[in-house]
Amino acid sequence: MTQAAPLSATARDPAPAIFAPRGGLLPRLVDWILRHPRVFVFLMVLPITLWLGLVYVGSLIALLIQSFFSIDEFSGLVVREFTLKTYGELLRPYNFDIILRTVLMAASVTVASAILAFPIAYFAARYARGRWKAVFYLGIMLPLWSSYLVKVYAWKLVLAKEGILTWLFAKLHLTWLLEAVLAVPVIGGNSLSVSYLGTFIVFTYIWLPYMILPVQASLERVPATLTEAAADLGATPRQNFRLVILPLALPGVVAGSIFTFSLTLGDYIIPQIIGSSRLFIGQAVYTQQGTAGNIPLAAAFTVVPIVIMGIYLWAARRMGAFDAL
Incomplete structure (x- = not known):
């Protein structure tokens, strides 16, 4: 047997590290964190978690606590004692009407946005290609680039009694139709700019893009082969839509409704500029906190949409709506 040659000094010594360990406590701590990915991710997420936990969730908890206080009717001071008063x-009746009015408006805007958004989103998902799809996205996003207040005040001028809409109805000899609509109880008024119908129109216009995009994303996930297979099996276009397309696109509709419903529920600027003097929840919170100084009642009003949206989000999650966001 031949004896193996002894290893050279170069072969016995370990290869030098690419980066030599750094001295000092802080560099060593940084190196240790980089070698442990979970610790690194935890430290990266920690600031935003603290922000959400302390500022956002903490403010909601403080708001909830304020709602269990009451205000002394004689002195106007907040009584910091637990009560359900x-x-x-x-x-x-007056406050409950505000809640009911706001919920009905939010539900109406959501339904109208879904009806208007579905054909637009379906066209974009099925037929728009290349440059036309870019035009679609530009047309949907362009209104979001302009100022919120500018859009609302522009609609105030459009819907006013001397606005372009009234002029257009007069030119088409349909003034009688506009007057008949404004004469309808509850939704009518002296003009569209001071009516619930005008508030509904502006709400729908402002929040419609937030419905179109989730619906379009949901329809993109529906394979065209499913509709073709349903047609091959004898399904009519109506049956194809009702049994194939709509169930698969429903999560997108629910996802869009989260935006339209919640944004309408908490908005106070549009009802303050366009509409009658009857308050919505956002206006009630602003009035009670700013003008009346009744912070506990303002906090209680704020808890209402939080509870409603909590239930709504739970139901939306059960329907898989978050997959379309």
Whole structure:
């Protein structure tokens, strides 16, 4: 047997590290963090978690605590004692009407946005290609680039009694139709700019893009082969839409409704500029907190949309709506 040659000094010594360990406590700590990905991810997420936990969630908890206080009717000072008196005030006819009015408006805007958004989103998902799809996205996103207040005040001028819409109805000899609509109880008024119908139109216009995009994303996920297979099996276009397309696109509709419903529920600027003097929840919060100084009642009003949206989000999650966001 031949004896193996002894290893050279170069072969016995380990190869030098590419980066030599750095001295000092802080560099060593940084190196240790980089060698442990989970710790690194935790430290990266920690600031935003603290922000959401302390500022956002903390403010909601403080708001909830304020809603269990009451205000002294004689001195106008907040009595910091646990009571359900403030929530009892929400059930008074005047305050309950505000909640009901806001929920009905939010639901109406959501339904109208879904009806208007679906054909637009379907065309974009099925037929728009290349440059036309870019035009579609530009047309949907362009209104979002302009100022929110500018759009609302522009609609105020359009819907006014001396606005272009009234002029257009007059030119088409349809003034009688506009007057008949404005004469309808509840939704009518002296003009569209001071009516619930005008508020509904502006809400729908402002939040419509937030419905179109999730619906379009949901329809993009529906394979064209499914509709072709349904047609081959004898399904009519109506059956194809009702049994194939709509169930698969429903999560996108629900996802869009999260935006339209919640944004309408909490908005106070549009009803303040366009509409009657009857308050919505956002206006009630602004009035009670700013003008009346009744912070507990304002906090109780704020809890209402939080509870409603909590239930709504739970139902939306059960329907898989978050997959279309």
